[in-house]
Amino acid sequence: xxxxxxxxxxxxLTLVFLLGPFVVILLSSFSADSIMRFPPSxxxxxxxQKVFNIRMFxxxxxxxxxxxxxxxxxxxxxxxxxxxxxxxYSFRGKTALExxxxxxxxxxxxxxxxxxLRFFIFVTKVPIGMGLYFGHTAILxxxxxxxxxxxxxxxxxxxxxxxxxxxxxxxHTFFAVVVPNVRSGLVAAFxxxxxxxxxxxxxxxxxxxxxxATLPIQMLVYMEYYFDPTISALSSIIIxxxxxxxxxxxxxxxxxxxx
Amino acid sequence: MAFVELAGITAGYVRDNPVxxxxxxxxxKGELLSLLGPSGCGKTTTLRTIAGFIIAQAGTVMIGGKDxxxxxxxxxxxxxxxxxYALFPHLTVFENVAxxxxxxxxxxxxxxxxxADVLEMVSLTGLERRLPAQLSGGQRxxxxxxxxxxxxxxxxxxxxxxxxxxxxLRDEMRAELSRxxxxxxxxxxxxxxxxxxxxxxxSKIVVMNxxxxxxxxxxxxxxxxxxxxxVARFMGFDNRLxxxxxxxxxxxxxxxxxxxxxxxxxxxxxxxxxxDEVYLFFRPRDAVFSLEATENTLPxxxxxxxxxxxxxxxxxxxxxxxxxxxxxxxxxxxSSYTKVHIPAxxxxxxxxxxxx
Amino acid sequence: xxQLNLKRTLTLLILPGAIFLLLFFLVPLLFVFAESFRxxxxxxxxxxxxxxxxxxxxxxxxxxxxxxxLIVTPLAVLLGYPSAYVIVRLPVGRKSLLMSLVILxxxxxxxxxxxxWIVVLGRFGIVxxxxxxxxxxxxxxxxxxxxxxIVVGLLQLFLPIMVLTLVSALENVQDDVExxxxxxxxxxxxxxFRVLVPLSYDGLIMGVTLVFTGCITAYxxxxxxxxxxxxxxxxxxxxESLVLMNWEAGTVIAVVMIVTTLVLYxxxxxxxxxxx
Numbered sequence: 070x071x072x073x074x075x076x077x078x079x080x081x082l083t084l085v086f087l088l089g090p091f092v093v094i095l096l097s098s099f100s101a102d103s104i105m106r107f108p109p110s111x112x113x114x115x116x117x118q119k120v121f122n123i124r125m126f127x128x129x130x131x132x133x134x135x136x137x138x139x140x141x142x143x144x145x146x147x148x149x150x151x152x153x154x155x156x157x158y159s160f161r162g163k164t165a166l167e168x169x170x171x172x173x174x175x176x177x178x179x180x181x182x183x184x185x186l187r188f189f190i191f192v193t194k195v196p197i198g199m200g201l202y203f204g205h206t207a208i209l210x211x212x213x214x215x216x217x218x219x220x221x222x223x224x225x226x227x228x229x230x231x232x233x234x235x236x237x238x239x240x241h242t243f244f245a246v247v248v249p250n251v252r253s254g255l256v257a258a259f260x261x262x263x264x265x266x267x268x269x270x271x272x273x274x275x276x277x278x279x280x281x282a283t284l285p286i287q288m289l290v291y292m293e294y295y296f297d298p299t300i301s302a303l304s305s306i307i308i309x310x311x312x313x314x315x316x317x318x319x320x321x322x323x324x325x326x327x328x
Numbered sequence: 329m330a331f332v333e334l335a336g337i338t339a340g341y342v343r344d345n346p347v348x349x350x351x352x353x354x355x356x357k358g359e360l361l362s363l364l365g366p367s368g369c370g371k372t373t374t375l376r377t378i379a380g381f382i383i384a385q386a387g388t389v390m391i392g393g394k395d396x397x398x399x400x401x402x403x404x405x406x407x408x409x410x411x412x413y414a415l416f417p418h419l420t421v422f423e424n425v426a427x428x429x430x431x432x433x434x435x436x437x438x439x440x441x442x443x444a445d446v447l448e449m450v451s452l453t454g455l456e457r458r459l460p461a462q463l464s465g466g467q468r469x470x471x472x473x474x475x476x477x478x479x480x481x482x483x484x485x486x487x488x489x490x491x492x493x494x495x496x497l498r499d500e501m502r503a504e505l506s507r508x509x510x511x512x513x514x515x516x517x518x519x520x521x522x523x524x525x526x527x528x529x530x531s532k533i534v535v536m537n538x539x540x541x542x543x544x545x546x547x548x549x550x551x552x553x554x555x556x557x558x559v560a561r562f563m564g565f566d567n568r569l570x571x572x573x574x575x576x577x578x579x580x581x582x583x584x585x586x587x588x589x590x591x592x593x594x595x596x597x598x599x600x601x602x603x604d605e606v607y608l609f610f611r612p613r614d615a616v617f618s619l620e621a622t623e624n625t626l627p628x629x630x631x632x633x634x635x636x637x638x639x640x641x642x643x644x645x646x647x648x649x650x651x652x653x654x655x656x657x658x659x660x661x662x663s664s665y666t667k668v669h670i671p672a673x674x675x676x677x678x679x680x681x682x683x684x
Numbered sequence: 685x686x687q688l689n690l691k692r693t694l695t696l697l698i699l700p701g702a703i704f705l706l707l708f709f710l711v712p713l714l715f716v717f718a719e720s721f722r723x724x725x726x727x728x729x730x731x732x733x734x735x736x737x738x739x740x741x742x743x744x745x746x747x748x749x750x751x752x753x754l755i756v757t758p759l760a761v762l763l764g765y766p767s768a769y770v771i772v773r774l775p776v777g778r779k780s781l782l783m784s785l786v787i788l789x790x791x792x793x794x795x796x797x798x799x800x801w802i803v804v805l806g807r808f809g810i811v812x813x814x815x816x817x818x819x820x821x822x823x824x825x826x827x828x829x830x831x832x833x834i835v836v837g838l839l840q841l842f843l844p845i846m847v848l849t850l851v852s853a854l855e856n857v858q859d860d861v862e863x864x865x866x867x868x869x870x871x872x873x874x875x876x877f878r879v880l881v882p883l884s885y886d887g888l889i890m891g892v893t894l895v896f897t898g899c900i901t902a903y904x905x906x907x908x909x910x911x912x913x914x915x916x917x918x919x920x921x922x923x924e925s926l927v928l929m930n931w932e933a934g935t936v937i938a939v940v941m942i943v944t945t946l947v948l949y950x951x952x953x954x955x956x957x958x959x960x
Binding site: 073154187264315 | 690693694696697698700701702704705708709710711712713715716719763766767769770771773780781782783784785786787788789790791792793794795796797799800801803804808809810813839840843844848872897900901903904907908918921922925926931934935938941942945946949
């Protein structure tokens with residue numbers, strides 16, 4: 070159908086609004102000024118150098134990476150069986166369970182982080198890194214369940230029955246027949262969950278402390294003390310990586326269909 | 329003794345509301361038995377109970393003299409062919425067919441030999457490396473068939489295997505199935521809602537309705553002598569007249585419907601007596617427009633005609649009852665014909681159920 | 685599958701995940717909820733609520749948070765509908781590309797995304813420099829640390845969510861419905877309001893719910909663009925608990941936030957005729 074002009078123009082402006090700031094920050098990261106000024110007075114790579122020289126950024130990057138990977142794997146390991154049960158079987162209390170498993174996405178992250186902190190203090194002896202890992206796993210759960218459910222729903226259960234009738238056990242069928250066919254859903258869930266963990270602030274805000282912080286928290290701390298384009302440079306790196314991942318995942322998996 | 333025997337089976341998807349209640353069925357060795365009926369009649373539930381995907385709440389399932397009631401489906405050695413083929417999308421044709429053999433730990437050279445044999449049997453040689461997505465509907469159905477017979481199952485179950493194919497392919501696959509059945513002499517249970525499929529393939533047909541068996545018989549028995557109004561409607565006795573028995577003898581009954589009287593030699597419902605309320609069933613093809621006939625005729629007015637190519641359907645009414653008549657050839661002006669004749673042996677009389 | 689087997693299978697599949705979420709999600713929430721009704725000695729009390737809810741600053745911040753959500757949500761609808769309308773009409777390839785661009789603000793680190801607005805709205809940022817170049821202002825206008833800055837930042841974050849829900853709602857509307865309306869003499873605008881909007885109504889309500897509740901609970905955007913000058917519920921909660929170490933107040937704000945969210949979430953459900 071022909072695109073009417075008025076909505077198309079509005080959509081164009083919307084895109085400028087959504088993406089314009091990213092262009093601005095990219096440009097400002099190459100600035101030669103030490104205050105945030107636009108347009109910059111000259112070109113330099115100074116801020117990128119600085120990003121890599123600040124040890125806290127390196128340390129917290131690794132913490133974010135490790136936490137993200139561990140939480141994503143755990144959420145998938147626990148969430149995929151749940152998704153399978155919710156899609157393939159009907160039983161009493163199913164709707165309640167669906168609500169329960171999606172609720173970490175509905176309850177505000179800040180409240181979850183706060184509660185976990187209060188709870189861990191009460192229980193005592195939960196090491197701060199562990200608390201971070203548990204909290205991140207909890208909020209990734211809905212992603213794992215929802216995304217994997219969506220791709221399981223598109224997979225004909227008769228194919229599983231065919232495998233069983235040919236002599237497979239249910240478990241063997243799951244790994245030999247189901248997993249290869251919902252692979253793109255699993256990968257999409259992994260990417261979405263990892264990005265969510267890597268970007269998370271509200272949970273990490275409460276579950277980090279001296280020595281253990283994630284990259285976004287460290288960036289917030291840095292911004293409180295310094296106001297130079299270092300954050301621009303670091304943000305630019307993150308933005309470029311995000312663009313690459315999202316574009317790649319969209320080409321390979323159609324990730325926007327899973328959101 | 330029967331090869332497959334269901335005894336007192338109560339089974340379904342919801343515990344409190346089973347589809348089958350105390351269901352019995354026997355299938356002889358080498359038979360091709362069709363379970364025929366509309367959707368929701370319990371035919372698929374029966375099939376899935378035999379396959380082991382539904383465990384009966386009560387009753388026993390025997391296959392080859394062994395009680396398999398609680399044996400899981402992967403241990404039953406039953407071949408299963410699904411309506412939508414259910415091929416493994418990520419495996420090639422060869423791997424699809426070899427799947428069951430691998431699960432049975434058959435040696436690789438043997439797998440290659442048997443897969444090649446069965447693919448030749450279903451004329452798919454040369455397509456081994458294709459993925460299901462690269463095959464046509466007919467080819468997919470052949471792969472599904474090959475996959476289920478290569479394991480040399482004790483029993484082959486087919487769940488509406490042809491319903492996703494177009495008409496021409498359906499005829500072809502029907503002939504192929506028939507040939508395979510004779511070649512392999514395997515016991516098959518075939519679920520369908522298409523009476524032509526059931527009639528042309530089966531050695532025995534079981535007509536089901538509401539979880540119960542309406543009639544069991546050879547295709548000919550079912551087609552010619554439907555035992556119940558339901559089977560009659562299902563077998564194409566589409567016309568139904570309401571009437572009253574006015575006389576009865578050993579050779580048949582006389583039924584009055586409107587102003588017409590009909591001699592009927594085929595009655596259902598034991599011991600019909602004068603005064604009983606009945607239905608008269610006949611097929612649209614069995615009625616003829618007539619000028620001469622004086623008995624077994626119904627006064628009609630033709631309302632419209634519907635050209636079908638080799639035949640023409642005439643929609644007519646008689647009083648407040650409407651009937652359909654199918655005649656060979658193109659539509660002709662029948663305005664001078666005001667009667668249709670239905671031969672006595674083409675009419676079926678059924679007692680009208682009280683609640684109707 | 686028989687009943688016993690089914691039960692065992694379901695238990696094996698669901699129990700590990702359920703225990704995890706119980707332990708690291710539900711129990712802590714209930715713990716905090718219970719804590720909010722207890723005084724230092726552990727006796728039941730509503731004193732903490734009384735203290736926080738009667739506080740003038742709290743009420744001011746709470747109303748401001750609602751006000752911001754009430755501004756952002758309609759703006760997201762206004763810009764989201766045309767965008768979704770355009771996107772669903774695109775051929776598959778271009779649609780996928782544009783969708784992946786639209787979701788970028790959602791996928792990018794919120795700190796990086798929000799920091800970009802500092803560059804745009806700052807004292808020497810692109811907006812102020814442009815205004816000065818056009819001689820519209822003498823002195824740089826204060827754009828950062830205002831409610832307006834928060835609105836802009838939240839709109840960038842939540843507009844993609846609105847577009848996503850509207851796109852999936854409009855995708856379920858058959859292509860020819862609009863053509864049918866046009867062929868029956870409706871104008872494009874008329875068919876939009878009389879046909880497309882009602883048919884994507886559920887998606888709209890879902891989008892409104894997500895955006896509205898999102899605005900109330902968002903933290904990073906108001907933290908960076910509002911700072912401690914323009915507090916919202918989220919930044920106030922962090923200030924009370926992590927900076928002022930006033931855990932009692934933090935607890936009450938947490939409960940207020942979750943209650944507000946759940947009330948909105950379920951309240952807006954009334955307008956959702958079908959279950960979404």
